[in-house]
Amino acid sequence: xxxxxxxxxxxxxxxxxxxxxxxxxxxxxxxxxxxxxxxxxxxxxxxxxxxxxxxxxxxxxxxxxxxxxxxxxxxxxxxxxxxxxxxxxxxxxxxxxxxxxxxxxxxxxxxxxxxxxxxxxxxxxxxxxxxxxxxxxxxxxxxxxxxxxxxxxxxxxxxxxxxxxxxxxxxxxxxxxxxxxxxxxxxxxxxxxxxxxxxxxxxxxxxxxxxxxxxxxxxxxxxxxxxxxxxxxxxxxxxxxxxxxxxxxxxxxxxxxxxxxxxxxxxxxxxxxxxx
Amino acid sequence: xxxxxxxxxxxxxxxxxxxxxxxxxxxxxxxxxxxxxxxxxxxxxxxxxxxxxxxxxxxxxxxxxxxxxxxxxxxxxxxxxxxxxxxxxxxxxxxxxxxxxxxxxxxxxxxxxxxxxxxxxxxxxxxxxxxxxxxxxxxxxxxxxxxxxxxxxxxxxxxxxxxxxxxxxxxxxxxxxxxxxxxxxxxxxxxxxxxxxxxxxxxxxxxxxxxxxxxxxxxxxxxxxxxxxxxxxxxxxxxxxxxxxxxxxxxxxxxxxxxxxxxxxxxxxxxxxxxxxxxxxxxxxxxxxxxxxxxxxxxxxxxxxxxxxxxxxxxxxxxxxxxxxxxxxxxxxxxxxxxxxxxxxxxxxxxxxxxxxxxxxx
Numbered sequence: 001x002x003x004x005x006x007x008x009x010x011x012x013x014x015x016x017x018x019x020x021x022x023x024x025x026x027x028x029x030x031x032x033x034x035x036x037x038x039x040x041x042x043x044x045x046x047x048x049x050x051x052x053x054x055x056x057x058x059x060x061x062x063x064x065x066x067x068x069x070x071x072x073x074x075x076x077x078x079x080x081x082x083x084x085x086x087x088x089x090x091x092x093x094x095x096x097x098x099x100x101x102x103x104x105x106x107x108x109x110x111x112x113x114x115x116x117x118x119x120x121x122x123x124x125x126x127x128x129x130x131x132x133x134x135x136x137x138x139x140x141x142x143x144x145x146x147x148x149x150x151x152x153x154x155x156x157x158x159x160x161x162x163x164x165x166x167x168x169x170x171x172x173x174x175x176x177x178x179x180x181x182x183x184x185x186x187x188x189x190x191x192x193x194x195x196x197x198x199x200x201x202x203x204x205x206x207x208x209x210x211x212x213x214x215x216x217x218x219x220x221x222x223x224x225x226x227x228x229x230x231x232x233x234x235x236x237x238x239x240x241x242x243x244x245x246x247x248x249x250x251x252x253x254x255x256x257x258x259x260x261x262x263x264x265x266x267x268x269x270x271x272x273x274x275x276x
Numbered sequence: 277x278x279x280x281x282x283x284x285x286x287x288x289x290x291x292x293x294x295x296x297x298x299x300x301x302x303x304x305x306x307x308x309x310x311x312x313x314x315x316x317x318x319x320x321x322x323x324x325x326x327x328x329x330x331x332x333x334x335x336x337x338x339x340x341x342x343x344x345x346x347x348x349x350x351x352x353x354x355x356x357x358x359x360x361x362x363x364x365x366x367x368x369x370x371x372x373x374x375x376x377x378x379x380x381x382x383x384x385x386x387x388x389x390x391x392x393x394x395x396x397x398x399x400x401x402x403x404x405x406x407x408x409x410x411x412x413x414x415x416x417x418x419x420x421x422x423x424x425x426x427x428x429x430x431x432x433x434x435x436x437x438x439x440x441x442x443x444x445x446x447x448x449x450x451x452x453x454x455x456x457x458x459x460x461x462x463x464x465x466x467x468x469x470x471x472x473x474x475x476x477x478x479x480x481x482x483x484x485x486x487x488x489x490x491x492x493x494x495x496x497x498x499x500x501x502x503x504x505x506x507x508x509x510x511x512x513x514x515x516x517x518x519x520x521x522x523x524x525x526x527x528x529x530x531x532x533x534x535x536x537x538x539x540x541x542x543x544x545x546x547x548x549x550x551x552x553x554x555x556x557x558x559x560x561x562x563x564x565x566x567x568x569x570x571x572x573x574x575x576x577x578x579x580x581x582x583x584x585x586x587x588x589x590x591x592x593x594x595x596x597x598x599x600x601x602x603x604x605x606x607x608x609x610x611x612x613x614x615x616x617x618x619x620x621x622x623x624x625x626x627x628x629x630x631x632x633x634x635x636x637x638x
Contacts, residue, residue, distance in 0.1 A: 167493050167511050171571045171583060182574060183581050183588055183599075206507050209574035211535070216503035217492070217510055239372040241380065275328050275402040 059097075059135030067136025070129055074110055083140055095205065096143020097134035102201035104130045106194075108208075116185035117208050144204045151224040152196035154231030161225030168213060169226070176246035177230055182209065192234055196227045322409050330403045340403035344396050351392025358385030476635045480628045482514075483530040484609060489515035490534060490558065490619040493527075498618040499534070504556050507575040510534040512558065514621070529629050531561040532609055533571055534619070535591060537578060543593050551610040553619065558609040559595050562630040563587060565602040580606070603632065 072081065078089035085091030092100075103109040107121040125133065134146060166175060174180050177191035186209055191199065200223055206212035218226070244251040329336045361381035367374050418424070435441050470478065489498045493511040496518045504510060512532040517523050539555040551557075559580070563570045568584035573591070579598070580589040587600030595606040607629050610622035628636055 163494055168509075171569065180583070182572060183577070183579055186574065188572075206575055209576045211509035211573050211575045212505055212507040214503070214505050214508060216500070217508060236372045237376060239376050239379075241376060271398050271402075274326075275330075275407075276326075 059131070059138065063132045063135040064139045065136075066129075067132035067134070067139075070125070070133050071136050074124075075133070078111075083137060092137050092140070094141040094143045095137060097138035097146045098144040098201040099205040099207065100134040100137045101130060101146050102198050102205060102207055104133055106198055117187070120189060144201075147197060147200040147204070147220070147223075151200060151220050152227060153224070154196055154228050156221070156228045157225045158228040158232040160222070161227070161229030164218065164222055165226050165229050168218065172210075174246060174248070176243070177233055178246035191230055194230075196231070199227050199230060200224075325409070328403065328407065331407075337404070340399070344400045344404065347392045347396030347399065349392075351389045351396065354385045354388025354390075354392055356385075358382050358389065361385050476633075479529075479630075479633055479636075481624055482629060483517060483520075483526045484514055484532075484621045484624045486621065486623050487614070488621045489614070490532065490611065490621065491515045491517075493531070494518075500617050501553055501556060501613045501619055502617065504534060504536045504619075506536050506538060506555070508534075508536050509571075509573050509575070511561075511571065529562065531569065532558045533561045533573065533580070534558045535573060535575075535578075537591065541578065541592050545594065548594065548608060548610070550612070551608055551622070553611055553613060556611065556619065557591065558611045558619075558621075559589075559591070559606040560609065560625060560629040562606075563602060564597075564604040564606060564629075565600070565631060567630045570606065 071079075071083065075083075078086060079092055080086050080089075083092040085093075103118070104125055105123060105127075107123040108118040110124060111118045112121060123130065131146075137143075138145065165177075172180055172182065172188035173191055174188075179188050179190035181187050188210070194202075202210060203213040203218060203223055203226070204215070213223075215223075238246070244255055330340045331337075358381075361378070361384075365374065365378040365381055367378045419427075440447055490510075490512045491498050491514070493513045496513065496515070498515065499510060499512070510533075512534045513527055514530050514532075517526055517530065520526055534556065535558075536554075536556045539552075542552060542555060542557070544552065561569050561571055563582045563584065565582065565585055565587050568582050570580055570582040570587070570589065572581035572583055573579075574581070578591040580591055580595065582588075582600065582602065585601050587602035588598050589595040589602070589606050590598045594608060597603070597605060607625040607627050609625055611619055612622050614620045
């Protein structure tokens, strides 16, 4: 897939360089490369749809050993053969199943490339494989576990969750969970569409630059309330109509300045223009 | 010059009755005193009148008429729609989606009603009403000689009859009463400001004192030092804040962010050697630039970002400013633990929190 894409991009850039109307001799190749890339992409996307989800019972020895094999094949190049860490990546001893389930389950790990932060993408592993990896890492040392389903219902006290969210989360993730910018290219991602389990795991483990909110800081019940608030936001539309990304005064102000004032100027021009 | 009869007659009338500014002078200048410029700009007058399509083509005229009354009928339809929408989309369920639907359809009806009237009226005026151009000459604002004399007469008569100029005691006491009347307002407004306190002292001190426990915002529960794991952030208020009547005012200065770093990551100056507790540090959450709450903590880089103006503070170097407009590091709260293991403050902040003010020494 990645190999197929490479000629696509290079072909595009060569054809863009030619400003003359004549067709470049490379155009045919570029066209073929684009066609191949698209076909491969569609095929890969069709294949990548998640397969059957495994039951979330406690990890078995089979899961741990399967996870170890997956780890050695996919993660050990950066995290070391026994997850002790290398210069390129931190040790995973004691990060727990919750951290693995979040990082691998949201596609952040394995990282696509080095950058300000690992970004969310289509997960590389199936749900069952993610659980196996989590079971292996959890078997190395005790750490936060994958949260219990009772805290992920999303129908507890949303108002209490909103208060906690405003105090602990809103400064980075925006009060409506729309996300926001941090320093040097890092950003707090939007929280819409994130599963309750991943939200819980993020609070518990503090992935990347997000601080840790352990169970003594925000109790499991309070975490459950925060998830309920985010679920409420997702299920209930904005009462004001177009939310413009929930980004607040900048987006809304820009919209009003351009379209609100624009229409007023347009009306003024129409009223004062002479009719023919 | 004027294109229509009414305009010229009005112009003639104005010139015959105007007292202060005869129209001829205004338009031609006074050759006796003014500097007469040879190439003075000549008033070009109106451009030639161009008849509109609706003036020449009866078909267009009827069409414009149809458009205008259609718009007015649309406006009526919009008003009816708004009433119907109010009945059709009740918001009794309290559901936000229902509120939005109701507001949307009532609003659309009202917009149609108002825009129909407005656009119809403008279209009527532009297409169908007489479009001749005319001039209304500006005239002097002063009244006639007799009117002005009569006005002075009235004032003098009133002064005579009331004795305002003669009875000076009454007059002066009335002036005094009028001056005194706004004074209660001034005193009442002053009463809104803090009483019997030195505002500078207020700015220099917060609720923190020796032994005050650090508690979680908003629950007010105390924090064990062992609860604060590495990479954690706690949003902290002083113990007892929630019970105070002025809780919000106090929180505005006393809010604190508690973080735990690996002790070897901290660069501690000798004077602040015992201000942290095994890598747990507490800093004021109030930005030293204009007082926004600084709480965007990055646990890997240990940078604290202010969302308002992008000031960045480096927690490993005692919150020194590494980017942005803030002028000073965030004040650090010296902390330790009490005999039960809860985090407590050693004292108040050693400097005023928040932005600069005039009497601030550093």
